[in-house]
Amino acid sequence: MPESTSALTSAGSGTEQALRPHAESAFAAELAALAATDDRPRPSRWNLSPWAVATYLLGGTLPDGTVITPKYVGPRRIVEVAVTTLATDRALLLLGVPGTAKTWVSEHLAAAVSGDSTLLVQGTAGTPEEAIRYGWNYAQLLTHGPSRAALVPSPVMRAMAEGRIARVEELTRIPADVQDTLITILSEKTLPIPELGTETQAVRGFNLIATANDRDRGVNDLSSALRRRFNTVVLPLPASAEDEVDIVSRRVGQIGTSLDLPAVPHGTDEIRRVVTVFRELRGGITEDGRTKVKSPSGTLSTAEAISVITNGLALAAHFGDGVLRAGDVAAGILGAVVRDPAADRLVWQEYLETVVREREGWKDFYRACREVSA
Numbered sequence: 174m175p176e177s178t179s180a181l182t183s184a185g186s187g188t189e190q191a192l193r194p195h196a197e198s199a200f201a202a203e204l205a206a207l208a209a210t211d212d213r214p215r216p217s218r219w220n221l222s223p224w225a226v227a228t229y230l231l232g233g234t235l236p237d238g239t240v241i242t243p244k245y246v247g248p249r250r251i252v253e254v255a256v257t258t259l260a261t262d263r264a265l266l267l268l269g270v271p272g273t274a275k276t277w278v279s280e281h282l283a284a285a286v287s288g289d290s291t292l293l294v295q296g297t298a299g300t301p302e303e304a305i306r307y308g309w310n311y312a313q314l315l316t317h318g319p320s321r322a323a324l325v326p327s328p329v330m331r332a333m334a335e336g337r338i339a340r341v342e343e344l345t346r347i348p349a350d351v352q353d354t355l356i357t358i359l360s361e362k363t364l365p366i367p368e369l370g371t372e373t374q375a376v377r378g379f380n381l382i383a384t385a386n387d388r389d390r391g392v393n394d395l396s397s398a399l400r401r402r403f404n405t406v407v408l409p410l411p412a413s414a415e416d417e418v419d420i421v422s423r424r425v426g427q428i429g430t431s432l433d434l435p436a437v438p439h440g441t442d443e444i445r446r447v448v449t450v451f452r453e454l455r456g457g458i459t460e461d462g463r464t465k466v467k468s469p470s471g472t473l474s475t476a477e478a479i480s481v482i483t484n485g486l487a488l489a490a491h492f493g494d495g496v497l498r499a500g501d502v503a504a505g506i507l508g509a510v511v512r513d514p515a516a517d518r519l520v521w522q523e524y525l526e527t528v529v530r531e532r533e534g535w536k537d538f539y540r541a542c543r544e545v546s547a
């Protein structure tokens with residue numbers, strides 16, 4: 174099968190074939206344009222000045238006319254504080270409920286500052302110390318004994334040596350004793366290697382971005398010693414329905430392009446309805462402030478709204494009439510809302526009957542939701 178062979182080789186040889194290119198590749202042109210016009214002072218080993226990093230995240234138009242697309246939609250001050258923190262000796266902790274773009278912002282910050290967002294440690298309950306410090310190549314270790322050649326540096330160790338940004342995802346899921354490995358790294362800026370009687374010292378440009386979910390609080394809370402090494406920036410839920418519709422439309426457009434979905438005119442209508450439903454259920458009250466509703470157990474985040482719409486677009490493109498309709502998003506909404514089959518289903522039925530049913534212009538939406546809920 175020649176096709177599959179050629180697909181394999183080309184996937185390995187070029188980033189344009191990657192299903193999801195890293196931010197520094199996906200937005201290479203924007204980053205290059207920013208670097209070319211950026212004449213403000215850059216901290217050591219930074220690819221851009223803090224101002225240009227903030228512009229990369231928030232979007233803008235450069236003097237030469239290049240348009241920088243907004244990556245993060247939210248308060249400018251939050252981005253400014255996050256970027257400046259990275260230029261200080263404190264690390265950055267992005268905190269927030271799921272789906273508030275913590276991972277997304279962390280990736281783009283690392284891409285803009287260091288040109289490399291891949292120095293990443295994924296935090297889980299099983300993350301070992303080696304994932305943050307270093308491990309050993311056992312074949313080398315057995316034949317040559319402990320040596321630099323046998324040592325396998327973690328992404329954090331590489332970031333220290335190269336003066337780049339390291340990322341730790343879901344910090345609070347990591348067991349407390351493993352988290353504490355970071356204390357020496359962040360306070361002394363060094364990583365001791367007792368087996369070799371040496372250390373790796375961080376060079377200028379090194380810093381660390383961690384993300385943590387609000388909801389995980391109490392699972393493995395950060396020790397106060399570690400927390401003091403971080404500047405915490407809380408990412409809020411989108412302030413208004415307009416902001417949220419804007420975020421969803423942008424991301425859906427980008428994802429649709431990268432998945433090669435046939436173009437479906439996504440009337441903002443359906444996006445607006447999904448966002449409205451999510452916001453009302455999340456907030457426990459209707460948009461007009463008149464009716465209280467119960468909240469289901471799921472988070473109903475912006476990120477989930479994005480995937481409901483993306484799935485809907487795929488349905489419309491492949492099985493519908495090419496236009497995004499209520500019937501294409503109904504199943505996705507049900508899946509996002511009803512996490513707990515018993516309690517959430519009741520919450521959903523009640524919301525459907527008391528709010529959606531009466532709403533003007535929502536008849537088709539009500540019917541589509543009824544159909545999948547039955």
Ligand SMILES: Nc1ncnc2c1ncn2[C@@H]1O[C@H](COP(=O)(O)OP(=O)(O)O)[C@@H](O)[C@H]1O
Nearest residue numbers: 244245246247271272273274275276277475476
């Ligand atoms: N304020 C926002 N601005 C831009 N994109 C957002 C925003 N909030 C959520 N998103 C989108 O939501 C998606 C998921 O975000 P993610 O970073 O995985 O969330 P978290 O790590 O906070 O759980 C991303 O695709 C991101 O583009």
Ligand SMILES: [Mg+2]
Nearest residue numbers: 275276277384
């Ligand atoms: Mg995340």
